[in-house]
Amino acid sequence: KAGVTQTPRYLIKTRGQQVTLSCSPISGHRSVSWYQQTPGQGLQFLFEYFSETQRNKGNFPGRFSGRQFSNSRSEMNVSTLELGDSALYLCASSLVAGLLQETQYFGPGTRLLVL
């Protein structure tokens, strides 16, 4: 079974632009979570989607948004990019999003550089 895939793997943008990252979960997985990893802040939770609904959100500004499609694929968007948005963006999927935490499996990440 294929793992979590993320596209693109690398991206260079300039300040003020916007960017869209894509995540395809493991087949059958219905929950997708997004994380940002920077050297200073480590791995931080952005948001989680299940059945096309955002169920949980981390402490990030509104410039960070996401969505999930009916096939469970997810996208995240960052508008008005800032230098500090340079990071590795990770997506993780889990099989069933119920009341109890399910094991998350991570993709390889998208490395975003903002100039």
Add this chain to the structure above:
Amino acid sequence: DAKTTQPPSMDCAEGRAANLPCNHSTISGNEYVYWYRQIHSQGPQYIIHGLKNNETNEMASLIITEDRKSSTLILPHATLRDTAVYYCIVSGGTSYGKLTFGQGTILTVHP
């Protein structure tokens, strides 16, 4: 989610067992202990998880104390490829997809 405490770094000789400790004294009854590792800024790799019983899989063993306030990840025969950052995470209940990562333990396996 309960907070975890891990040593910032550990060393291990190749071929020996690596024992990585984690304290999670505020863990609640429905929270699991998860271990992930991350190599060279790749995506974190799931290793193992458990609730209260010891667990073993092809990668590692997880020993959870009876009071569930601490746990140990055991890599039985460490190799150079096991050099990575290891994260101990406590999660469960209504976490809704949120894993809270700490700083983890940098494990260096030496030849």
